[in-house]
Amino acid sequence: MTELADVPIDQASATSLSVNGLRLALVDTSDHAKFETWLRADSRGFHEPEFSAETITHHVTGLADRRTTGVWDDSTLDAATPVATVSSWTVDMTVPGRRTLEALAISSVTVAPTHRRKGIARNLLEGELRTAHQRGIPMAILTVSESTIYGRFGFAPAAFAANLEIDTKRVTWTGPTPDGRVNFITRSQFRNDVAEMHERVRLDSPGQIPAWGLRWDQLAGIADDDKNKGADLRAVRYDDADGHARGLALYRVTENEGDFRGHTLTVLHLSHETDDAYFALWRYLLEMDLVRALKAVHRTVDEPVVWNISDRRAASQSTWDHLWLRILDVRASLEARRYAGEGRCVLRVEDELGFATGTYLLEVDATGTARVTAGFDGDDSASISLPITSLSALYLGGVSASTLSSAGLLAGTSKSVATLDSIFHSARAPWLSISF
Numbered sequence: 001m002t003e004l005a006d007v008p009i010d011q012a013s014a015t016s017l018s019v020n021g022l023r024l025a026l027v028d029t030s031d032h033a034k035f036e037t038w039l040r041a042d043s044r045g046f047h048e049p050e051f052s053a054e055t056i057t058h059h060v061t062g063l064a065d066r067r068t069t070g071v072w073d074d075s076t077l078d079a080a081t082p083v084a085t086v087s088s089w090t091v092d093m094t095v096p097g098r099r100t101l102e103a104l105a106i107s108s109v110t111v112a113p114t115h116r117r118k119g120i121a122r123n124l125l126e127g128e129l130r131t132a133h134q135r136g137i138p139m140a141i142l143t144v145s146e147s148t149i150y151g152r153f154g155f156a157p158a159a160f161a162a163n164l165e166i167d168t169k170r171v172t173w174t175g176p177t178p179d180g181r182v183n184f185i186t187r188s189q190f191r192n193d194v195a196e197m198h199e200r201v202r203l204d205s206p207g208q209i210p211a212w213g214l215r216w217d218q219l220a221g222i223a224d225d226d227k228n229k230g231a232d233l234r235a236v237r238y239d240d241a242d243g244h245a246r247g248l249a250l251y252r253v254t255e256n257e258g259d260f261r262g263h264t265l266t267v268l269h270l271s272h273e274t275d276d277a278y279f280a281l282w283r284y285l286l287e288m289d290l291v292r293a294l295k296a297v298h299r300t301v302d303e304p305v306v307w308n309i310s311d312r313r314a315a316s317q318s319t320w321d322h323l324w325l326r327i328l329d330v331r332a333s334l335e336a337r338r339y340a341g342e343g344r345c346v347l348r349v350e351d352e353l354g355f356a357t358g359t360y361l362l363e364v365d366a367t368g369t370a371r372v373t374a375g376f377d378g379d380d381s382a383s384i385s386l387p388i389t390s391l392s393a394l395y396l397g398g399v400s401a402s403t404l405s406s407a408g409l410l411a412g413t414s415k416s417v418a419t420l421d422s423i424f425h426s427a428r429a430p431w432l433s434i435s436f
């Protein structure tokens, strides 16, 4: 893993911001007071309530290892508080073929409302991308508050997520009935189990990244000092017939005051390492007494459970763009993943920020292994022209080249588009189960 926390700030961005009297600098996260001020600016940027001292301590210890950057305006009343924030760290992102690629995860992008639309975010983003590119990190990734912001920096959605709603009174379980059992566990136990489970399953889905302790504390409702925060959460675990933990679910039931048989059950997390665990946990959740509506948030776009209920129309789903990718190094990124079949294609990539512009020959052999030749200038009759956003969208195999071609977002012969479709496809829909 490339260590970026202490790499000096990007000079081009620092100079550009200084023209407007703004100072770009790294935060020493071992300095509690300085890091606290940055954390409060970050949460204010997302309109969150003020952090208590207890929450601050949790965040200071939980996020100290990240590259933490701020922008200061010394002319403001509170000159110690940054007017903009960004943080980043490197992760092993799962790519097709149960492999991983090093990526720069970028988070905490905020600009104070008093300083918006002056180009501060652009300087932060471009600075982080240049820093990653210079250090040889082939990819940058984000989960986004708005889908309107990051395309201009070369990012595109590549892994989607879905919210599922099921009218539980209309359905019976039609799936298998496994031998193991579902047990209640405490939220603390869940927090420990979910961290281990995530490590065991994250290679299963392209787009997954390792999580961090604070993220699991927050999910389990044990991170915050608001003692009631997690009080309505219930955690269950599926143990197989031999007593091994194979799946976990976290949910809350919300009362319907007007109808005590019409509660809503919201599934906040479900992870599994065996099909049996998946079946048993979904059956448990769907058959809950006093519940009429089940909502499952942040699921995959192709949940098998809709095939395990008696009435498909009792289920509806809405999807959104969750994980955004930005390829910085085409050769390293394309050679890192495995492909669904053999093929050859020349990719003419345009990148407004210049990192990836070029012509690349992609040759995939019968084992699904790629060799990429950058600067290719041979026969390109089977070529595709596309912006870096389109290549980034295609990368994990969840977006088809045909769709992008129909949308006018890549150009090539129908044969070469078909080649990309067949080799890039991922049987498992890309999915990132956490936000950052």
Ligand SMILES: CC(C)(COP(=O)(O)OP(=O)(O)OC[C@H]1O[C@@H](n2cnc3c(N)ncnc32)[C@H](O)[C@@H]1OP(=O)(O)O)[C@@H](O)C(=O)NCCC(=O)NCCS
Residues within 6 Å of the ligand: 045, 046, 108, 109, 110, 111, 112, 115, 116, 117, 118, 119, 120, 121, 122, 123, 143, 144, 145, 146, 148, 149, 152
């Ligand atoms: C989103 C945010 C970081 C933008 O900061 P900013 O300093 O105002 O952005 P910039 O002035 O650098 O704008 C850069 C470009 O992005 C565009 N842009 C910025 N915010 C945008 C938005 N919310 N929607 C659409 N476009 C946006 C600008 O128009 C500008 O476009 P251009 O350079 O192509 O002409 C800031 O508004 C913010 O903190 N929002 C609340 C927190 C948030 O949502 N953060 C993003 C987390 S993923």
